[in-house]
Amino acid sequence: MIYYLTPSTHRTIWGGKKLEHLKNLPHVEGADPYGETWEISILPKGPSLCDGKNLVVDESVEELPYMVKLIDTAAALSIQVHPTDEYARLHENSSGKAECYVILEAEKNAILYLGMKPGVTKESFQDGLKNKKNMSEFLNAFIVKPGDFFFTPPGTIHAIGAGITMAEVQQSSGITYRVWDWDRLDSAGKPRELHVQKSLDVINFDPAANTKSYFKAREGLFSTEGKLDLVEHETFKFSLVNLKKGQTIKLPLEKARRLPSIMNIHGKITINNQSVEKYSAVLFRNESLLDVVALEDTSFILMT
Known part of the structure; x- marks a missing residue:
């Protein structure tokens, strides 16, 4: 059997304008733009629809342990990290989250922040947070283009920059730890919640785990x-x-x-x-x- 799915939609403060057009989504004046569509999902916060009903599968995550999203950004996402399975089960009663990205469209000089720059340690990163530095300066900044691919294992600090449309495949988990959010406010004029200590618990500072090869980076996939x-x-x-x-x-x-x-x-x-x-x-x-x-x-x- 082939099952056609309808995504759940998610408005965000960093969302762009493309998903509304690509997916023929309703426009609501004054609302946050669409940042994500969860195309294949059984997460309670946003299940896909199948025949007009929430997607449900036998044995739940065992049968569908991954999810698929489309993402579009007009502003950068928070600098964030996802935990390993072991940490997430202990602290969140959830699986961890590995992710991978295929860049579909990218504005000129659009950046994916991924992994720590050489020489960054847990101590220097903590000092940056304490001294209210721009924390993106601690991360590798990759200029992306359509056809680029990256794998983001748990523990990898990252942020999707502005001007990027991508497809994302990830473990079926909603666990994200924000460590820094560009000092911005949400639509209610409040800063979004941060999870600094949990982030520091799980960020992988090993230099070998912060390289382009570790992220299985590829280019030109559509050619x-x-x-x-x-x-x-x-x-x-x-x-x-x-x-x-x-x-x-x-x-x-x-x-x-x-x-x-x-x-x-x-x-x-x-x-x-x-x-x-x-x-x-x-x-x-x-x-x-x-x-x-x-x-x-x-x-x-x-x-x-």
């Missing part, structure tokens, strides 16, 4: 053809497929506990003779083979 396997985590295997108009690909599905899915990000396709539009997500159950036909030049993310 290749066929299937690219990019990262395999215990909760998802993340692949990108690029096809030219008229090309086909057969994707066998392994018999695994977790449910496979596709997030289509460019162009129209058919999957087993069923149409899937761009910027839409589908979930599969009891399918052993996906026969995909590109009706246009296309790129899609396959999670297995």
